[in-house]
Amino acid sequence: MSPLPLDASAEIRRIEECHPIQRRVWRVQRIGWLGMALFVLAALLGLMGRGGPLAEAETTTPDGALRIRYERMQRLGSPTTLRIEARAGAVEEGAIALQLDRAFLRDWRLRPGVPVPIAAAAGPDGLLLRFRAAPDALHVAAVLEMTPERAFMIARPEIAVGDGPPARLLILVWP
């Protein structure tokens, strides 16, 4: 029922006729507020990357030779850290050889962390990095900084020790 008095002017009546549109706008607004709240919640949970319980992930190779910690949710142009830990059994000739698949060269910009690799070579299979192992060390650690250069990407890059079975990462890159 119209709340307008009977003698309301034509202009006021025209404004009142638009009211259903405004009601719809208000409804959309409320849904939008809920969407914004969920967005903030998702960011707090780490679904947008950079901290939060869901932002980081860990994976291992099937033989357990490598344990890799990485950021599952990444952002275009924002550096993230890839931490690789190799079992001492993976050491050959005082070093470990990590095979990173081509996606790392294609979709990320890589920078060495500490320790620095003693050798790096890019081939058709991707990137081969060698890290020196400390004598008698139980584990060999390697740290790489990786910065995504493509957005809206769900990537499953692989890392292996030499020719061993690879570990598959699952990374989503936000714009």
Place this chain on the structure above:
Amino acid sequence: METVLRAIAIYLVLLVVFRLAGRRTLRELTAFDFVLLLLVGEATQQALLADDFSVTNAVIAIVTLIGLDVAMSMLKQRASLVERLIDGVPTILVADGKPLRDRMRMARVDDQDVLERARALQGLERMDQIRFAVLEPGGDITIIPQPEGRGGAGRG
């Protein structure tokens, strides 16, 4: 190319977020609103320019944003539905001295807001002296007073 895409993305995000926030959000800027607006600008700037601080990049971003705004105004001029969706439509909040409570609640306007505008615009003191109060698309409240001889007689 990247700067143009970034500018378009940010323009659309800001358009949607501010539209969802509603028209009263930044209607009358308080000092805090002003600081908030500066923070939004600051947060946006990095995403807009990334790590390229050249004049060329800034010019591309500025021209894209202004161009989008011109295009949007032309679109709104030609398609009234788009204009209504983006700018909203006027809403009657008070009819014949009676506040329409459900609308005021949805629009986040209270009696004090209406009476403040009634005092400022028409020198009115009470709700029953207002014939219509309309929340305009820009977020302003306009007041149409009761005709002479009507309204307020009972409570004068």
